Amino acid sequence: MREALIVWGGWSGHEPEQCASIIAGMLEEEGFKVYVENSTEAFADPGLSDMSLVVPIYTMSKIEREELSNLTAAVRGGVGLAGYHGGMGDAFREAVEYQFMCGG
Template sequence: MRNALVVRGGWEGHVPVAATEVFLPGLAADGFAVEIAEDLDVYRDADRLARTDLIVQCWSQGTLTAEQAAGLTAAVHAGTGFAGWHGGIVGTFTGNTAYLRMVGGLFLFHPDEFLSYAVHVDQPEHPIMAGLGDFDVFSEQYWMLHDDRNDVLAHTVIAADSAGQGAGAVTMPVVWTRRWGAGKVFFSAVGHRVEDLEAPAVRELTRRGMAWAAR
């Protein structure tokens, strides 16, 4: 049995408790013993993080201290997996460059509050995306800065008239993985609400992504 640590809190608009509860049964079914932390000081506990095979973070609009960031990034670099979705990963700790380098992206904007948009699978052979195919979601369509070292598994296209960026549409990643030292990182942009996460394709790729990221 592997150990998963769910770190949740921050802005309540992203329903961190309800959102993470969606995936607790799946983590247990995938063979994880799950613990929950609702204080970022857990990232200062090097021994605990060393025993953790997967961190699932859902913490939006927060602030990491230098010590917390150092503990988290060192643990992932040493092999602890890191996974999550939406603003709980890329819409938080925005003043901490060590954290942002690890996750590979930063949320900037979404064109409308909610809209229907297509998610196009770029790597159908990847175990996270296998058999899912392209799908539609009704959620926020995230515009992000992102790192070329990300391995993009799925993308969306933001219409030219949605963001004031000029005449052409813009391709934006939706799902990516990356490496940070010995650790693996998984991110999905979908997940503002519980309903978003419970959409079958989103729920399945997120469950698979967490399992993939784990040590």
Template sequence: MRTALIVRGGWEGHAPVETTELFRPGLVAAGFDVDIADDLDVYLDAERLNRTDLIVQCWSQGELTKAQAAGLTEAVHAGTGFAGWHGGIVGTFTTNTDYLRMVGGLFLFHPEEFLEYEVTIDAPHPIVAGLSDFTVRTEQYWLLSDSLNDVIARTVVTPAAGGHGPGLVSMPVVWTRRWGAGRLFFSAIGHRVADLEHPTVRELTHRGLVWAAR
């Protein structure tokens, strides 16, 4: 049996307990023994991380110590999978460049109100196989990301007033990535429990978690 570790906490506005509980039954059904950690010091336990096949992180607006970051990034580099969504991945640990290099992206901005927008499946991948483009109404993230990300879903954002120009901007929504021997999965959707209950979002997120595992 493979082992999954859900690491959750940080800003309660992203409902870390409620959102991660949506995916615990699916992980169990997929054959994982699921454990929970609500303290970032779990990233100091190298032995535990090295026997973990998947870390699902939902921890927004946090800070990692140098030692915690090293423990996490080294475990993923050695083959532990890492996955999650929204601010729990790209809106946290923003001062730690080793962590940001591993995840391949950083949240910058979203309009204050929720928007309805289309998400386009961008590339063939097992995570999105058989899924069609879909529409969501939630926060639309403006992200920095790098070219090593394998972007498998995108949206289009309209730049806010302030000198950005009139054109539309293609923005990644879902990507995968390798960090050493480890696989990473990220989806920008997931501000609320309701966002993750959207049938297509829930399916691709579940698939992404399972795909990322060792």
């Protein structure tokens, strides 16, 4: 079964919790087992590399070096990365490696 991790948080003006709920529903309709977390600590989980997909819904926040390293390694290893607008592209402004991974 395909598994997806949605991690939400940051600036409340983008309504990350509500958006995470919408995206979770969409993924479940497509047959994904969905996990939803509201802390960047989820990116440091060694099991991240076992996910099929990671969806960050985080705006204007910070990500720790270990979290970023594990996330980028998982994506380099084949884990899918999806997101939209500020929820992904404006997630971690100080993390250049994250921006390059997203294509920004």
